[in-house]
Amino acid sequence: MPRVRELEVFRLVLPYGRRPESILVRLTDHGGMTGWGEVVDPAPKTWAALEELLAGALIGVDWEHPDELGVLPGGSAADMACWDLWARMRGVPLSHALGGSRTSLMATVRIGAERNLESLVARVNRHVCAGYAHITLDVHPGWDIEPLRAVRQAYPALSIAVDARGAYTDVGALEALDAYTLSSIERPFADLAEHAELQERVAAAVLLEVSSLAELDEAILVNAGRALLLRPDVLGSLNEARQVHDHAVRAGWKIACAGGRGTGLARAATVAVASMPGCALPCDVAEPPRSAQIVTPPVGVVGGVVAVPLTQPGLGHTVDVARVRRLARDSYAA
Template sequence: MPRVCGLEVFRLTLPYGRRTESILVRLTDYGGMTGWGEVVDPDPKAWSILQEQLAPALIGVDWEHPDELGVVPGGPAGDMACWDLWARMRGVPLAHALGGSRTSLMATVRVSGDRNLESLVARVNRHVCAGYAHITMDVHPGWDVEPLRAVRLAYPALGIGLDARGAYTDIDALEALDAYAPSVIERPFAVPGGLTDHADLQERVAAPVLLEVGSAADLQDAVAAGAGRALLMRPAAVGSLREVRRMHDIAAEAGWEIACAGGQGTGLARAATVAAASLPGCTLPCDVAEPPRSAQIVTPPVGATGGVVAVPLTQPGLGHGIDEDRVRRLAKESHRA
């Protein structure tokens, strides 16, 4: 039975790209076992909540399973740390603790826009040569049909997902992309505009519309509206891994495909993404390809090799060691309780 006797919270600004912020949580059990969690791009109030509310919610509290804890204060970092601690104490990998069955995952790699089509095709070629059988292209009005046609002509058998990042308002423009057999059309419209446009688009295209939602309740609404046939799930952005499993079960029961994504952070959140992606309904390629491995604080680093992501099954919990010295060097602020 886990019983937390101490915790530390670290606030990091990561030294790459747009300098994403992460908050890490380290829990310690009376037996000396530790569990780690991470929230990436946290809510502005997350730091103060973790400082003030996490210790009273966890320290000295007996629990048999993380599900018993309900909503852990401060978002997914504390919840992830509880799952990691519990799985390590049980000697089981997090993937199996969640109900996962896969030992490896097909990976996708993101390809951003390029002014030159030849340059775009050359970049895709590098990924194909590295072993990727699937890419995800960013598209937006004015940069969609021509680049997609160029890549499809160069690689007829390549899996190509399209990420619109909510940039479209014209269903006709998206329907034109369906002629080039994309594997999914991801986030075509801004969800606050309602689910009707998503449902209308799904009726007009063969490709699954891949919808990102943050809760099981939102997913149930999307399924009821026929707003797509695929779920984009970011475990590190969902409040708990229990909610991740609920979302997986709802999507799978509805016959939706599932893609797991979570490329930012120190590697901890990505490790949880890999564990969630091992669930049986997560049949679409997993997106954990970025940022660079050198930016991670976990060993071995989380990422794809030859277009495949290994699910760590030989070590308990998240399945990765933590470079605690690097965590402390990168931390711009820390709190202990």
């Protein structure tokens, strides 16, 4: 039975891109076993909730399974740490603890707008040469038909999705993209009714992102798509991610997993979730820069494939605690 005797919380500013913030939670039980969790770009009150409330919710509390703990202060980071600790104590990979069965995952790579079509095709070529068999192109009004046509002409057999990031209001504009044999059209609109209309008119799966089981229920009810973008770090817990997965599978929807930038911990949890049976679409867990990773082996893609770690229990990665302390801008222990 897990019983946390000590916890530490670290706030990091990551050394890449726009320098996103990441909060890590480390739990230690009475036998010295540890579990880790991470939330990237946390809400403004997350640090205060972890500092003020997490110790009271976990230290000295007996529990048999992470599901018993309900919604923890600080959300997904604390929940992930509990799952990691629980799985490590039982000697099982987190993927198996969640019901996952895959040993490897097909990966996608997201490609944003380029300066011109030649630059775009050259960038796609680099990823195809690196082993990717699927790409996701960012599109928006004014940058959609021409880039898609250029990539499709260069790579007739390549599996392609487009991600609109809610930028469209006209169903017809996206319907025209269906001629290029897309695997999915991701997040096209802000309104579910427009998603449903588009799905009726295209062969590609319309893919939605939800932040709760209730949102998924509503989308299924109005036939707003046939696929789900599942981001475990957006949901409150790994149990909720599993519930969303199961509900989507029952509705006949396919699932793509994405998210978890940060230091590698959140990405490792995304990999575990993506190993579940319904997550058949290519996942997005592209490797963050090595300057930010605190785990060994690094979480990333090799030859267009992500390995699901099965040789170590829990998240399946060793955390470089000394590096965490060097990167930490702030920390709290109880």
